[in-house]
Amino acid sequence: MRRRYSLQKLHTFNRGSYDSFPILTASGFEPGIPRGVVSNQATNVDEDNEASDWIELYNAGSEAVNLAGYTITDATNDPVQWTFPAVTLAPRAYLLVWASGKDRPNPASLHTNFKLGAGGEFLGLYSPTGEVVDSFTFGPQTVDVSFGRLPDGSANFAFMQTPTPAAANRGDAPAEVTLTFSQPQGVYQGNVTVAMSTNHPEGEIRYTLNGNEPWAQSTLYSQPLTFSRVTVLRARVFVQGEAKTSIASRTYIVNDNPQLPIIAIATAPANFWDPDIGIYVNPFGEGEAWERPVDVAFIENGVTQFAAPAGIRIHGNSSRVDAKKSLRLYFRSDYGQSYLNYRVFPQKTLSTFKRLVLYAPSGDQASGSSTFTMIDDALTHSVWHEIGGIISAFRPVALYLNNEYWGLYWIRERIDDEYIIGNFGITDMDLHRAQWGTSEPELREGDAVFWDETFGFFERNDLRVPANYEQVKNRYVHIENFTDYHIMNIFGANWDWPHNNLDRFHDRAGDPRWRWIMWDTGAAWRHASPDHPTLTWATRDEVRTDLKFNDDESLLWSTFMLRRLLQNSEYRQFFINRFADLMNTTLASRNVESHLNQLLAMMMPEIERELTRWGLEDHSLWERNINAVRNFIYERPAYQREQIMEKFGLSGMATVTILPPEGEGSITLNTITPGNLPWQGEYFRGVPITVRANPSPGYAFQQWNDPSLPAQPEISINLSRDIELQAIFTTESDTFFLSTPIISAVTTNSATIEWRTNKPALAQVEFGATAAYGQQTPWSATYTTNHKVTLSSLSAETLYHFRVRNRDREDNEIMSADSMFTTRAVSPLRVAARVEIDLHNEWEFFTCRVFNQSEAANITAVVLTTQDEYAFDLFRNGRSFIVTPDVGENNDDVTAREVTLTFAGQGLPPGASDENGEDNDLDWQAHAMQITVHFSDGNVLSGAAVNVGDSDDGNPNLWAVDLSLEGGAALGKTGAESAQTASLPTEFALGPNYPNPFNASTLWRIDLPESGQLRAVIYNLQGQKVVDVAEQRRAAGQQAMRWDGKNAAGQQVSSGVYLLRLIFEAESGARQMVTRRLILLR
Incomplete structure (x- = not known):
């Protein structure tokens, strides 16, 4: 017979907020939750005379149920949070369970180890085998109103004004107050x-x-x-x-302009600033006594992604004295929500959080350090995450505290038991953090029993003995994690380590080996010079005040394990080679810099606001500090290699080159498998490297290119010189075959064909308008298994037939079947110009209106069209550039059609010259031909047809557009001094640049509500300044600026994403800063 029992109802009491909510009811064959009260203010009290939350189970079946082994939880990632004892639920009977957090498995009065949140959360009931019996997520509740299934055992939910513990649900509640x-x-x-x-x-x-x-x-x-x-x-x-x-x-x-996702915190000001209870003015208060209630919201792309009640504390140690402090958020049922259910971090899929940190990097922020960057710790985590290390996930945000902008922060995972549960699924753990001056750990979770055993093993045993080292690898230390963790800190020159900020954990019920978690590396990357001997510091066995002034005997325990491991020859070889592997890949300068650039791209739009908020007058200091990090990244590898050689008595470096294989396969070198071949790396002479050939399916390893090497797929090489390695793979059969050719790229006049062969071979492609082909490429010059041929000088929008041919070293030939492709059609070009007239300072006219003179000029359009399509290319100082791409054929004629300039007001005669008397011409230049288009009587611009296409050498034509005069009449400044300002902008604004992406130049509009100093600077994504576009006084009105894609030396910069930073200091003293991304395509 099927049993029917369900979560029937609930009722809870919540500190500070009294609401009720339902739990679910399933009409299946397991017990369910019919109802409950989340805000139990007066309905029901437990044996302690406390109005705790309560949940009710109802057995809708006809048989009694023993609940022994069933579990109930409010955490989606912990289904065994609380386990029922042996208690029987009779048919058609109710069972009340207190969700009090008191954890009492007494059948007479059951109390779970969690509470329920009135703001809404998850609740689930599970069978002894882990199957879901009943679960659901409930929303916010109301005071002393239960919420549950109505009628009992059904799938319908309702509020119940009169809670009925141990009795049937009654639907007499009004609608929820909203x-x-x-x-x-x-x-x-x-x-x-x-x-x-x-x-x-x-x-x-x-x-x-x-x-x-x-x-x-x-x-x-x-x-x-x-x-x-x-x-x-x-x-x-x-x-x-x-x-x-x-x-x-x-x-x-x-009317504020945050450039990052937003964390908004709402709380009573006394919670932060009251002299008796305020956490910000009493920063050394710790524990729940110094936790205060807040509402926190996360806003991204204009949408609130989550909003939840929480508790907040001051976070950190020495940083508590800083003006800008780190904060810690707690999600508890006492506040209304036990967990935050949202995917906060893009680096991870984790979407359930108990605690989060709002991290202002200790010693690395504008309010507390002259060497600050606010990026050092995030850089370490970003790079180590690529290695596969255990990180605290991160993302930058703009923090608002009540009505104030509080600066740039990093949201971080907090390293605690919930972090281990969420990231590893480990619930029974030891979690430790190192404490200054003692090997006794700060216990975050568990105890020190296994740590004492581990450390004792290192103390009592000689790790040069292979059996002892095997014991370490198999029982005590996750060697790969331990090694990478130490290499990462050593390479980054983290001088506040390993005696501090060292976190580790151990699974009591599974793999017992200790693993290390990265945390708080704000003292890395630039606090020490690139030649800092961090390897010596991390392996010292005596006090070295020459390396750190406050070194002490009590800190030497922190280097002990690495020192003992390095006594073992196997580990020493692994450590050195792993260090070399990483410096040739993840820790290579270009790769680390790419991580830095990605972080800078996130931070830079917000950094000016951060610096202003915390009173840093010299904003360029941050840029100088970032450049110091960049210099460290490029200088560190050479110093690090020298220090490794010195530490281990090595004679020098050797270059290992891995060549593309013959046949199909890859080569693993120590711990890495390079993908883009040929590849080179620097390794230490005298330290054997391990090389393994990995044949692809259908292939077998035959030999190495160097006949002196053993013909074995895995070999050890003791380097004494530079070496080139190539694996030779053969097919497991003698058949010569090729893969199906694919078209990897096609344009109006070209197509690229790619395919592979199982043996090294030469390649040729036959092609033509029919299957008879008629044309062919020359045979390739080298034998390879990866083939790529580009067909050029094709006609646009044309069907082509082709087949590929291959010839191996034995002159065996194979060919593919006939295939086809069609070239792309020529797209009509959008070529046009919108005129801007700049006659120095006050006389500047941009697009349609000019606000800084009452005699406004309205330029309605200057348009070039092809097939009636329109586009705009903006320019300054009387010149625009029109570039045609290489599409293989000339385009249709481009005609200037009915281009009208409409003038309004006084002082703008038909002709114009600048204050130096020089005319500005509007010219269309095509090869040697020049057609000048003039103003005529100030109303109509005459038109002329010109051909816009590719030049003879196949490069794009560059077209110049200059403003022209008619009849030599000059535009003077008559009346300018007495002119009144008309329709000035009311607020500072930067319009979008146009075009974007751009090729030759791009222009942007700036609204200035008052006069002041305007500075425009272009940066690349590496944070390096490219050029100062302008630094000059500008009058109030609608202004414009242009960048021609050149650096400070007048050289064209390469394609890519650039950042425009615009800074305006008004005469009133107001300061504005805004950043935009510009995309340059060459």
Whole structure:
């Protein structure tokens, strides 16, 4: 007979917020949750006379059920959070379970080890075999109202005004009281008006605008609220003085310009600033006594991704004295939500978090260090993550605390038991952090029993004995993780380690070996010089105050394990070769710099706001510090290799070159398998390397290219000189075959064909308009198994037949079947110009309007068209560049059609010259031909047809467009001094650059509400300054600037993404900064 029992209902009591919610009910054959109360204020009390949360189970079946081994949880990643004892649930009976956190398995009064959150969360019931019996996620609840299945055992949920523990559910509750906002929280330019409403006819909305929690005497809402600056709005519905909803917090970021995703924190100011209870002014307070309630929201791309109640504490050690402090968020049922359920970090798929850190890197921020970058720790984690190391995931955010911008922070995972559970699924663990001056660890979780055993083994045993080293590898230390962790810190010259910021964990129930977690490496990359002897520091066996002034005997324990391991010859060889492998790959300068550049691309748009917020006057200091990191990255490898040679008595370096194989396969060198061949790496002479040939399916290893090497797939080579390695693979049969050719690229006049053969061979392609072909490429010059041939000088939009041929070293030939492809059609070009007239300073006219003179000029259009398609290419100083791409054929004629200049106001006669009397001509230049188009009487611009196509050498033509005069009349400045400013912009703004992507030049509009100093700087993604586009005083109005794609030396820069940083210092003292991405395509 099928049993039917379910989670039937629940009722909970929540600190600070009293709400109720349901649990689920399944009508299957397992027990379920019919109801419960999440905010149990007065409905029911436990044996301690406390109004704890409660959950009710209901057996809808006809047989009794023994719940021994069943589990219940509020954590999706921990289904065995609390286990039922042997307790029987009779047919049609109810069982009340207290969700109190008291963890009492007494059948007379069951208490789980977790509480429920009134704000809503997950609840699940599992069978002894781990199968889901009943589960669901519930939303926010209401005071002393249970929520559950109605009727019992059904799939329907309802609120129940009168909770009925141990009795059937009754549906007498009113609809849930709601509080709604007319505008979502987020970023707004210009004022925003917010209206609030409730569905309760007697409900009063009380609100605050300073972060305080609203109560019955707070401001009564009566009309929509308008905000013109950053404002936190907190509101709640009251009926006859009793709260009917939880606190709702919304942060409106108005007329501010964050450049990163946003973390917005709302909390009563006293929680931070009160002299007695404020955590910011009492930064050394620790533990739950110094945790304060907040509402936290994450806003990205204008959308609130999560909003949750939480607790907050000050995070860190010495950094607690800094003006800008790290913070720690706690998600608890006491606040209304036991876990945050959101994928916070793009590096990981993890989507459940108990705690998060808002990290202001210790000793690496503008408010506390002259060498700050705010990027050092993230750089270490980014690089080590590529290696496969254990990291605390990260992402930068703009933090708002109530109504204030608080700066650039990094969201981080906190290293604790929940981190280990979430990342590794390990629930029974020892988790330690090193403490200064003692080998006794700070116990984060578990105890020190196994650590004492591990350390004792190292102390009592000679690791030069192979059996002892095997014991270390198999029981005590995850050798690969340990080695990479030490190499990463040594290479980065982390001088605040290994005696500090050292985290490790051990699985009590599984693999017992200790593993190390990266954390707080803000003292790496540039705090020490590139020649810092960190390897010596990390392996010292005596006090070295010459390396660190405060070194002490009590710190030497932290180098002990590495020192003992390096006594073993096998490990020493592994350590040296692994170091070399990483310096040739992940730690290679270009690769580390690419990580730096990716992080800079995220940070740079926000860095100016961060520096301004924390009062750094010299903003260029950050750029200099970043350059110091970049210099370290490029200088460190040479010093590191010298130090390794010195430490281990090695004679020098040898270059290992891995050539593309004959046949199909790869080569593994020590711990790496290079992919892009040929490949070169630097290794240490006198240290044997291990090389392994890996044949692809269908192939077998035959021999190495060097006949002196053993004809074995895995060999050891003791390097004494440079060496080239090539593996020779043969097919497991003698058949000569090729793969199906593919078209990897096709344009209007070319096509690229790729295929492979199982033996090294020469290649040729036959092609033509029919299957008779008629044309062929020359035979290739080298024997290879990977073939790539490009056919050129093809006709556009044409069908071609082709087949490939191969010839091996024995002159055996094979060919493919006939295949076909069609070249692309020629797309009509969009070629045009929109004119901007710049006659120095005050006389500057851009696109359609000019705001800095009352005698405004309206230039409606200067348009070139092909087949009636339009586009715009903007320019400054009277010149635009029009570039045609190499499409293989000339395009249709491009005609200037009915181009009209409409003038309004006084002072702009038909002809114009600059203040030096030089004319500006509007010219279309085609090869040696020049056609000049003039203004005629100030109304109509005459047109002329010109051919825009490729030049004879196949390169794109460059077309110049210059502003022209008519009749020699000059545009003077008559009346300029007395002219009144008209329609000035009301706020600073940077318009999008056009075109983007661009080729020859790009231009952007700038709205200036007042006069001031304007600076425009172009950076590359490496953070290096390319050129100062402008640094000059600009008048109020709509201005424009152009970049021609050249650096400070006047050289064309390469294609790529560049950053425009615009800084405006108004005469009133206001300062604005904004960053834009520009895409240059050559």
